[in-house]
Amino acid sequence: MIPEIGQFSLILALCLSVILASLPIIGAYQNNFLWMSMARPLSAGVFVFLAVSIAILAYAFVTDDFSVKFVAEHSNSLLPDRYKLTAVWGGHEGSFLLWTFMLSGWMLSVAIFTKSMPLEFVARVLGVLGVLITGYILFMLATSNPFARIVPLPPIDGADLNSALQDFGFIIHPPTLYMGYVGFSVVFAFAMAALLSGKMDAAWARWCRPWANVSWAILTLGIALGSWWAYYELGWGGWWAWDPVENPPLITWLFGTALIHSLAATEKRGVFKSWTVLLAILAFAGSLLGTFITRSGLLTSVHAFASDPTRGFFILAILGITVGGALLLFAFRAPLMKSEFGFDLVSREILLLANNIILVVSAASVFLGTMFPMVYQGLTDDLISIGPPYFNAIFIPLMALLTVILAIGPYCRWKRTSVAFLVEQMGKVALASLALGVVVPLIVTLEFSLAATIAVALASWIVLAMLQDIRNKTANKASRLKGLRSLPFSYYGMQTAHLGMAVMLIGVALTSAFSTERSVLLAPGQDVGLGNYVFRFEGAAPINGPNYVGEEASFTVLKGGEEITTLHPERRVYLATGTPSTEMAIDAGLFRDLFITLGEQKEGESWSMTIYVKPFVRWIWLGAIFMTLGGILAAADKRYRRLRRRHTEPSREQSKSKPLGGELQASS
Amino acid sequence: MNKLKFYLPVLGFVVVAIALWRGLYLDPKTLPSMLIDKPMPSFELISVDGKQVSNADLPPQIFLLNVWGSYCLPCLIEHPTLMRLTEAGDIPVVGVNYRDQQDLAIDWLEANGNPFSFSILDESGRFGIDLGVYGAPETYLVDENGVIRFRHVSVLDEAVWQEQFLPAIAELRAEGS
Known part of the structure; x- marks a missing residue:
């Protein structure tokens, strides 16, 4: 009942x-x-x-x-x-x-x-x-x-x-990801309301900005949680696999990132109006596409739910009506949207435009890479595999380029910036970053890696530029502290998120460059060395869980002869389904993770296992946490709350005279 | 003309939607490889233990071609089945070590046991592309003439062996006799 x-x-x-x-x-x-x-x-x-x-x-x-x-x-x-x-x-x-x-x-x-x-x-x-x-x-x-x-x-x-x-990851990853995903539906609804009303002034951009920032922050967190969960639960030691189902959230995220930047330009300067609306539609389309891919059985992957074409057809219909309808409406209304201001070739607008182009190109490449095997199969009945090499070859250079302009953006003024000022400000920063990029990885790891050098240089570029910018912005105040306090939340939000990008960059590059792993067969009492660490296998014992049985192995990890930790990987068999499962053991650290996955018991007491040392892998998710914080800080800016209060007073008629867009027009 | 450019997004969307709609009726798991009933693509590569191997080295009778990798957890799940099949002498198994590294592959075989007559080392994944591999694990049934007859995507466990491969093999034998 x-x-x-x-x-x-x-x-x-x-x-x-x-x-x-x-x-x-x-x-x-x-x-x-x-x-x-x-x-x-x-x-x-x-x-x-x-x-x-x-x-x-x-x-x-x-x-x-x-x-x-x-x-x-x-x-x-x-x-x-x-x-x-x-x-x-x-x-x-x-x-x-x-x-x-x-x-x-x-x-x-x-x-x-x-x-x-x-x-x-x-x-x-x-x-x-x-x-x-x-x-x-x-x-x-x-x-x-x-x-x-x-x-x-x-x-x-x-x-x-x-x-x-x-697993714990399952408790938090799907709700967070969904929360971020559906948040972009709200942004989409704001954009649609603006299109429907025919009044595409900057007002809708301002109203929608906090919602877009929060959705983006939660989506960032949701993707990072998924990556972290895949890393420790699936046991491959990978944090990103370019899986066809990992890609749609990333596509949504890339569109969303472009959107929150473009919204800034639309709100503050009344430019890129139709472009911003289009991005809001695309970010929403990305979120629906993710639903479609996981729920229609279009692609096989760890995430795919049961395959059923009727469901796929239905979601496709929803996708067609909402996104197709929105794009059609956009085609009718966009010609009416006019930008209110011009801007020079060197200005914050141009950098935001460059940011948008890079992000949209990245999103489009990921989309093509995800869809191409299916389209190819549809056309030729042949199967091909597109793997990480394609994605890495396209994505990494684009992100590096994005990082370069990311640091310059905050320096530039709206409308016009003098080149001489930029060169004066950024010249020293560039030299210092290059020096740090060469020296730091050499000191830390004693080996040269081009990837690490580039990553450290780019991360220093972001961080040094940020410090310099904060110094400039507080220079004219009575005291530094006063100056720091006078900067708005949205500024701190932006810088925190940008810092997150630098941190993530370091994590991705150093993990990829310096991770090591070894598969071995060990009997109790034997040990194996990897990097600076020695892993000693102490033995395995049976365990009984609530709905599984299995075996737990014990390892002692030594560094320089000193014991630093013990690790207990498990192999489980779940009773109801008989599915085996591996529970890896991780010793997490800010500068490196050690982990072990247990294979099978071999002749006698020997077990097969794989041992990994992954430097800086935590920084990937730490970066995402900074980005999330940044998005929330930006959305919490006083500006939005002040507006809300100011707005409760005027009567309904006044709301039609677009008080927010009015400010912008008055000055033109 | 200037107004028409605003229709580009909706046009792009229509193309994507049609592709997605077509895609619904493809099932990558059951869609037979293009290579079904075609000879195995020719190869001249080295094996995981460093020997030169080519089509001439393939077993003369019916055999399994198993795509695996040391990074592949599901491969560990099907591994006991492959071991049992070769130890019992039911059928030879040739491996394709797909997008892996040679030293990791050797360690993996040493740690878990080696059911393969030999494993083709396909570090770049080129051979996998020729074969139409979707991902490891994947198993192909190849007949005595070197023609691919059946393909199974994902784990080959005892149930799959009993329910899908044995009937397929019985059919092949019936044809042959």
Whole structure:
């Protein structure tokens, strides 16, 4: 009975979202105040019913209701409670419910935190989100109902959650990634509302910026969590594999990064307006593409859910209606958008444009590389493999170029910057970075690597330029501290995120250049050396987990004859499915990770195993954490809150006279 | 003309959408390789243990061609099955060490056991491209004339061996006799 309530609740959410998708948008055209003002309560209603729905699904998991097909396929009575609860997103149906629920959460926050914006605009934003949610719920009810029952004979016990997913990473990675992904739907809705209204001034860019920054920050974190999880759980020691399912979040991220930079130019200078709208659509398209790829069985990979062309067809239809429709609307309206200002050849605008071009080209190359094997197969029935070499060959030089201009950007002024000033400022920084790039890797590792030299030089370039810029900006204040305090949050946000890029760069380059690994066969008491470390195998003993059995090995790690840590990798066999799984043991450190994966027991007491030493690998995720912090700091800037307050006072008519765009026009 | 350029994104999208729609009806797991019923691509490479190998070195009877790598965890899962097959003398197995490094491959074979008559060393992945490899592990069934007859993507465990390979082999034998 209770799962039926969940399904009923889903249907109610559908009914409300159908109204939300139509009345407020029509109301905005006809200036019908009543219809427009229905948008906020309707959004709250959709959120509540989706919340009830997902809570009931979670309840079915916790109470082991194996008559629900989705529960029977993804849980087991022996599964620990935290995984029962999170198994809600352990398969296609439930994870799509989570996705839709999160979108409704974003929608609710839009309804709450937009009091300062004109009602007409908010009605359109919420209406567009209503269209998306209507599509998603229809998709669930038609092709992937999480509440479907197994009648008349439900299984006694469930098939268990995929053993690779029974891990802490699974609890946090999918929700964070989805949260970031669907955040771009909000940005998309803002862009659509601007297109629908026909008033493409800079106002929408300002309203939308904090939302874009937060979505981008969460998406960054979500991708980093995925990378970190793959690194320690999948046991390959890799942190990025250019897997066809890793790529769409990256594509979305690249478009999103371009978008948050382009939004800055649109907001501050009223330039690149149509381009910014296009980027908002593309970032959203990237997020839907990710859904499409994982859920249609288009590509096989570790992430792929069950393959089913009907589902793929449905998502493609959603993709066609939303993205196709948006691009068509864009084609009609974009010619009306005019940039308000010109700018010189050397200016911040030009650098932001260069940033955008590099990011969009990167995104397009990743997209082509992901899709090409499929297109090729479709045309010729032949299979080809596109591997990391293609992606690395294109992506690495583009990112290096991006890093070069990234450091110059903050120096440049809007509209015009003198070349002499740039040369004077950046000359010393460039020389110092080159020197550091050559010297630092040599001192630290005693071997020369071109990749490491370039990476350290580029990272120093970012960091030194940043310090210099902060010094310039605080030079005229009474004291440095006062100067530092007077800089806005958004400035610190930008610099923190840029610092994150430098940190990540170091991590990627040094891990790739200096990682070592060795596969060996060891008997208890034997040891093996790798780099400066000696790994001694102490022996293996059986262990019993809640829903698995296995063996745990013990290692002592020595450096210079001193014991520094012990490591305990495991091999498990999950009882419900009989799947074997490897739990690697990691000793994590800021400057290096040591880790061991256990292979199989061989003749006697010998075990096969692979041992890795990975310098600086943590910096990759540390960089992503800096970027996330930066995005959140930027969104927390006082400016947005001040505006909100100023905006609550004027009456509704004034909202039509675009007070924000007005500032810009007044000065032209 | 100037206005038309704004239609470019939507045109691009239509092309991508058509490609995706076509893609829905392809299943990379079951779509047979183009090479089914065609001879194995010719090769002159070195093996993992450093010998020159070519098509002439392939077994004269029906054999398995198994794509593996030391980085490949699923390969460890199917490894016991391959060991059992060769130890029991059921069928010879030739390996393709795909996009791996020679020293790592040698270590891996020493650590886990070597079921392969020999393993073709394909560090660059060129041979894998000729073969249409999607990724390791992958197993091809090749008949006595060196013609590829069946392909299986992902782990070859006892169940797959019993349910897919044995019938395919029985069919080949029936044809041959």
